Amino acid sequence: MDDIGHLIAGATGTKAARYGDVFDPNSGKVQKRVVLGTKADLDQAVAAAQAAQPGWAATNPQRRARVMFRFKELVERDMDKLAHVLSSEHGKVIADSRGDIQRGLEVIEFCCGIPHVLKGEFTLGAGPGIDVWSFRQPLGIGAGITPFNFPAMIPLWMSGVAIATGNAFILKPSERDPSVPVMLAELFKEAGLPDGILQVVQGDKEMVDAILDHPAISAVSFVGSSDIAHYVYSRGVAAGKRVQAMGGAKNHGIVMPDADLDQVVNDLAGAAFGSAGERCMALPVVVPVGEDTAERLKAKLIPAIAALRVGVSTDPDAHYGPVVTAAHKAKIESYIQMGVDEGAELVVDGRGFTLQGHEQGFYVGPTLFDHVTTAMTTYQEEIFGPVLQIVRAKNFEEAVALPSKHQYGNGVAIFTRNGHAAREFASRVNVGMVGINVPIPVPVAYHSFGGWKRSAFGDTNQHGMEGVKFWTRVKTVTGRWPDGSVQGDSSFVIPTMG
Ligand code: NAD
Numbered sequence: 001m002d003d004i005g006h007l008i009a010g011a012t013g014t015k016a017a018r019y020g021d022v023f024d025p026n027s028g029k030v031q032k033r034v035v036l037g038t039k040a041d042l043d044q045a046v047a048a049a050q051a052a053q054p055g056w057a058a059t060n061p062q063r064r065a066r067v068m069f070r071f072k073e074l075v076e077r078d079m080d081k082l083a084h085v086l087s088s089e090h091g092k093v094i095a096d097s098r099g100d101i102q103r104g105l106e107v108i109e110f111c112c113g114i115p116h117v118l119k120g121e122f123t124l125g126a127g128p129g130i131d132v133w134s135f136r137q138p139l140g141i142g143a144g145i146t147p148f149n150f151p152a153m154i155p156l157w158m159s160g161v162a163i164a165t166g167n168a169f170i171l172k173p174s175e176r177d178p179s180v181p182v183m184l185a186e187l188f189k190e191a192g193l194p195d196g197i198l199q200v201v202q203g204d205k206e207m208v209d210a211i212l213d214h215p216a217i218s219a220v221s222f223v224g225s226s227d228i229a230h231y232v233y234s235r236g237v238a239a240g241k242r243v244q245a246m247g248g249a250k251n252h253g254i255v256m257p258d259a260d261l262d263q264v265v266n267d268l269a270g271a272a273f274g275s276a277g278e279r280c281m282a283l284p285v286v287v288p289v290g291e292d293t294a295e296r297l298k299a300k301l302i303p304a305i306a307a308l309r310v311g312v313s314t315d316p317d318a319h320y321g322p323v324v325t326a327a328h329k330a331k332i333e334s335y336i337q338m339g340v341d342e343g344a345e346l347v348v349d350g351r352g353f354t355l356q357g358h359e360q361g362f363y364v365g366p367t368l369f370d371h372v373t374t375a376m377t378t379y380q381e382e383i384f385g386p387v388l389q390i391v392r393a394k395n396f397e398e399a400v401a402l403p404s405k406h407q408y409g410n411g412v413a414i415f416t417r418n419g420h421a422a423r424e425f426a427s428r429v430n431v432g433m434v435g436i437n438v439p440i441p442v443p444v445a446y447h448s449f450g451g452w453k454r455s456a457f458g459d460t461n462q463h464g465m466e467g468v469k470f471w472t473r474v475k476t477v478t479g480r481w482p483d484g485s486v487q488g489d490s491s492f493v494i495p496t497m498g
Contacts, residue, residue: 004034009048010195020175025091025322026312028360034178037203039210046201049141049168052196057166061115068111070191089177089312090320104156106445111164111335127497130480136472137165139218147224148176156223157287161467226454233457244458248382249410252403256416265300271439272388322362324332329362332385339378345370410451
């Protein structure tokens, strides 16, 4: 069995006092062990980062961008290998793993343009003979703590921008699927990134706490569940760091009476059940507006769900694979039982699903609930599995209120042919990312990603200009070049450019 280790100062190391199991969710078997690191491991990574970062920050941005270009080519070269490893540890189907990697690569493409992005601002003659200019400089050493569900995309969201802007970056990936982050870091090394600029430290809470408390780490980017996000945010900020912490989600899809229901059902099937629902931008709640819409939608959803194929990650015909762990499967199934106990109508029950030849795999069949209400815990909480809940709304106002009042505010979608309704919805809804006839409105890399309410703590989003803002700080210089003659008397009032 392989052990997955850290990548510190360009070298891999797998010696540790503690290890965690890494499963293959398809078979349910332990396939590897991951090192669970300590503060001493982090100290080594920080020392290497401190040694390398000033030189990297002083490297001109064009040269830093060239590393990004080479890295992109290397990831494309190794796409198949990366996707297979990703699927074998996560459980998502291969095509979806390729998408996971591709969405991360798109942030790298943005980073290829970093010289342009880092150009500053300049005012000639802000006062007599005085010029003012501002520019952004890296923070020094940043860290990222990432979830299991996008082991390529999310590490690349963070590391790409952090490195391109001149920082050293230390990644603590999820201990559930830690191989791909190390493989990506190795490809960065092959692309010419100096040792110490991108390092991977493996671990669990012990390593996270060491990162949050480390005085040499200036900024922490976190993505994961909301309680942990809030904890990371509070502890990191208390230690004087800049922190952005993205949390959980419960995204709603509003279906207006005029929507094209065949298209909606197509979109919903992928958005609710793709990746077994383990996406923060999944669409696990559908809100038909009006009883007639609800009945028509339900009638179309039932056969669409019956046609879904659950299979192993390598099955090219499978729509989705297993969930990540046995514990997560049990949690999803307990939410299904809770939904029944709370009085929702269980229309399709995905519990007890087994795949022939893979009986120990962590599969959950697609599940549909109707008549879910806002009072139910299964509505209020994130299930993060292949479970779609129908919450019926009487009218547009009620439909806007549902996602707006929910504790999470990551993504939301409206399906309609009415431009006015869509525009009203997008401007009024209390959610950070909105789709109009787009079920999973993950913004492209040169825009930025971030939810509202308990879906994100801190005030900057991931990637795009928001990411650049997060990983840099502004310096503003006010300068003049006197001609040598002494001008004016000493001034004891606040200088103005009057
Ligand atoms: P998680 O919160 O369990 O883990 C995320 C990270 O935190 C991991 O690296 C883990 O090692 C670490 N961690 C776990 N428990 C900790 C603790 N007690 N103290 C300190 N660190 C701890 O999340 P997950 O299960 O890996 O990922 C799924 C969650 O992530 C879902 O809630 C999903 O909605 C969310 N997510 C959000 C976004 C977003 O952008 N908003 C994107 C993807 C996933």
